[in-house]
Amino acid sequence: xxxxxxxxxxxxxxxxxxxxxxxxxxxxxxxxxxxxxxxxxxxxxxxxxxxxxxxxxxxxxxxxxxxxxxxxxxxxxxxxxxxxxxxxxxxxxxxxxxxxxxxxxxxxxxxxxx
Amino acid sequence: xxxxxxxxxxxxxxxxxxxxxxxxxxxxxxxxxxxxxxxxxxxxxxxxxxxxxxxxxxxxxxxxxxxxxxxxxxxxxxxxxxxxxxxxxxxxxxxxxxxxxxxxxxxxxxxxxxxxxxxxxxxxxxxxxxxxxxxxxxxxxxxxxxxxxxxxxxxxxxxxxxxxxxxxxxxxxxxxxxxxxxxxxxxxxxxxxxxxxxxxxxxxxxxxxxxxxxxxxxxxxxxxxxxxxxxxxxxxxxxxxxxxxxxxxxxxxxxxxxxxxxxxxxxxxxxxxxxxxxxxxxxxxxxxxxxxxxxxxxxxxxxxxxxxxxxxxxxxxxxxxxxxxxxxxxxxxxxxxxxxxxxxxxxxxxxxxxxxxxxxxxxxxxxxxxxxxxxxxxxxxxxxxxxxxxxxxxxxxxxxxxxxxxxxxxxxxxxxxxxxxx
Numbered sequence: 001x002x003x004x005x006x007x008x009x010x011x012x013x014x015x016x017x018x019x020x021x022x023x024x025x026x027x028x029x030x031x032x033x034x035x036x037x038x039x040x041x042x043x044x045x046x047x048x049x050x051x052x053x054x055x056x057x058x059x060x061x062x063x064x065x066x067x068x069x070x071x072x073x074x075x076x077x078x079x080x081x082x083x084x085x086x087x088x089x090x091x092x093x094x095x096x097x098x099x100x101x102x103x104x105x106x107x108x109x110x111x112x113x114x
Numbered sequence: 115x116x117x118x119x120x121x122x123x124x125x126x127x128x129x130x131x132x133x134x135x136x137x138x139x140x141x142x143x144x145x146x147x148x149x150x151x152x153x154x155x156x157x158x159x160x161x162x163x164x165x166x167x168x169x170x171x172x173x174x175x176x177x178x179x180x181x182x183x184x185x186x187x188x189x190x191x192x193x194x195x196x197x198x199x200x201x202x203x204x205x206x207x208x209x210x211x212x213x214x215x216x217x218x219x220x221x222x223x224x225x226x227x228x229x230x231x232x233x234x235x236x237x238x239x240x241x242x243x244x245x246x247x248x249x250x251x252x253x254x255x256x257x258x259x260x261x262x263x264x265x266x267x268x269x270x271x272x273x274x275x276x277x278x279x280x281x282x283x284x285x286x287x288x289x290x291x292x293x294x295x296x297x298x299x300x301x302x303x304x305x306x307x308x309x310x311x312x313x314x315x316x317x318x319x320x321x322x323x324x325x326x327x328x329x330x331x332x333x334x335x336x337x338x339x340x341x342x343x344x345x346x347x348x349x350x351x352x353x354x355x356x357x358x359x360x361x362x363x364x365x366x367x368x369x370x371x372x373x374x375x376x377x378x379x380x381x382x383x384x385x386x387x388x389x390x391x392x393x394x395x396x397x398x399x400x401x402x403x404x405x406x407x408x409x410x411x412x413x414x415x416x417x418x419x420x421x422x423x424x425x426x427x428x429x430x431x432x433x434x435x436x437x438x439x440x441x442x443x444x445x446x447x448x449x450x451x452x453x454x455x456x457x458x459x460x461x462x463x464x465x466x467x468x469x470x471x472x473x474x475x476x477x478x479x480x481x482x483x484x485x486x487x488x489x490x491x492x493x494x495x496x497x498x499x500x501x502x503x504x505x506x507x508x509x510x511x512x513x514x515x516x517x518x519x520x521x522x523x524x525x526x527x528x529x530x531x532x533x534x535x536x
Contacts, residue, residue: 004312005309005311005312006309007309007313008309009164009167009173009309010164010307010309010415010509012307012308012309012509014308014503014504046313047173048289049162049163049175050161050289050290051161051260051261051264053264058151058152059262059264060263060264061261061262061263061264063161063177063261065163065175072317076289079289079290093177093178093181111161111175111177111178111181112158112177112180112181113181
């Protein structure tokens with residue numbers, strides 16, 4: 001039995017995941033918690049948020065995020081990829097800043113109008 | 115003097131939601147005054163995700179959450195005055211402000227909504243011994259440098275305090291290539307959300323030292339390191355437990371204080387427990403027609419609750435302008451008090467005549483609880499109780515009290531105690 005704190009929402013449910021029984025989850029307050037518990041033990045993912053360089057905007061940096069979680073082990077490498085990205089203003093919330101990170105089908109998208 | 119129905123002081127999450135709601139409830143002439151060059155407040159620098167799960171039912175970043183409300187505000191006829199500092203709000207609801215274009219000027223409103231937010235406690239506020247080198251930042255200041263201005267604030271970091279901003283910055287600095295040597299917390303528990311301990315510290319192997327504090331900052335021009343000591347049950351450093359951490363940067367996440375200079379000048383009664391205005395069920399302060407919501411009232415963990423509270427304030431302010439909710443000094447109001455293990459309540463007073471079916475009450479417990487019970491009582495008589503399997507001072511609690519229980523109540527007390535699940 002593995003004990004986890006759910007990171008899906010601020011409630012932070014205390015989960016118990018049973019590795020021996022197909023990773024069945026107890027202690028979760030919602031279905032997303034059960035999914036998180038299973039994934040965390042089999043293939044953990046994280047949403048990555050950071051900033052990229054932007055020219056011609058009100059600020060020098062533009063915030064971005066992955067539109068879904070990427071495998072946890074790719075997080076630091078994804079950060080390095082962002083070093084090579086420069087956007088040009090104007091950008092809109094939801095614009096793709098960097099498509100298909102490491103072939104995962106996950107995109108970095110812009111999170112504010114600038 | 116220019117006249118408005120409602121003037122909102124601040125265009126952070128509270129101000130944006132309150133202004134939209136006031137407009138939608140019939141206040142036509144709404145002015146929002148913001149000291150920054152853009153609306154959105156602190157959300158603009160909170161680029162991490164986790165916002166909006168309650169309100170929008172999806173996980174947004176801070177800028178996305180702000181962006182949605184900025185769009186909503188622009189769709190109303192509300193006026194947004196940026197780069198403008200409010201200097202004074204009077205009891206007569208005259209708002210004096212200053213900006214580089216118009217100089218100093220005053221406008222009058224039927225209702226004013228105060229949404230100035232809060233400020234970070236600094237090194238001076240907690241008095242850390244040592245030299246005074248560069249490299250000591252509040253966590254939120256560092257967050258602004260890194261996320262908006264694009265400056266890296268340091269390479270080797272020690273974080274004092276385990277509030278959410280400190281935890282978020284531990285991850286942020288790590289992702290940007292810094293080494294976070296430790297997160298040091300005076301209390302025997304963290305004041306941050308459990309999920310942030312997991313995804314900001316544990317994910318990166320950053321140690322959290324509970325019941326420890328920084329007892330010396332060393333360095334001449336720049337921070338060269340800190341001495342960390344264990345503390346006893348009363349928060350006093352234990353001699354002989356000192357250890358040195360090599361670092362060039364110290365981030366402080368040691369609490370937030372509602373920013374109420376304007377409220378004090380307006381003659382509004384402040385609650386010493388929250389350091390914010392004492393409010394009624396509709397977020398009205400002790401001055402009729404002046405409302406307050408968001409972190410200026412009490413420091414929240416979740417922006418979603420700020421939005422809900424601010425919509426209540428906005429709607430009430432619009433009703434006040436329409437005179438539908440005129441102030442009646444003799445209207446019965448039930449005082450709310452914090453009982454055992456509870457630090458404060460918001461609101462501080464409820465007028466049962468002004469709630470529909472139930473009143474929402476927010477509070478924080480004073481220590482960590484496992485299986486526990488929240489009790490709502492009136493002079494020793496228990497009116498209602500709520501079970502929890504976990505409570506902590508870092509996580510704001512929320513209960514609803516039905517109107518029928520409030521109608522004949524003399525004084526409501528909210529308390530917390532240990533209790534087993536049935």
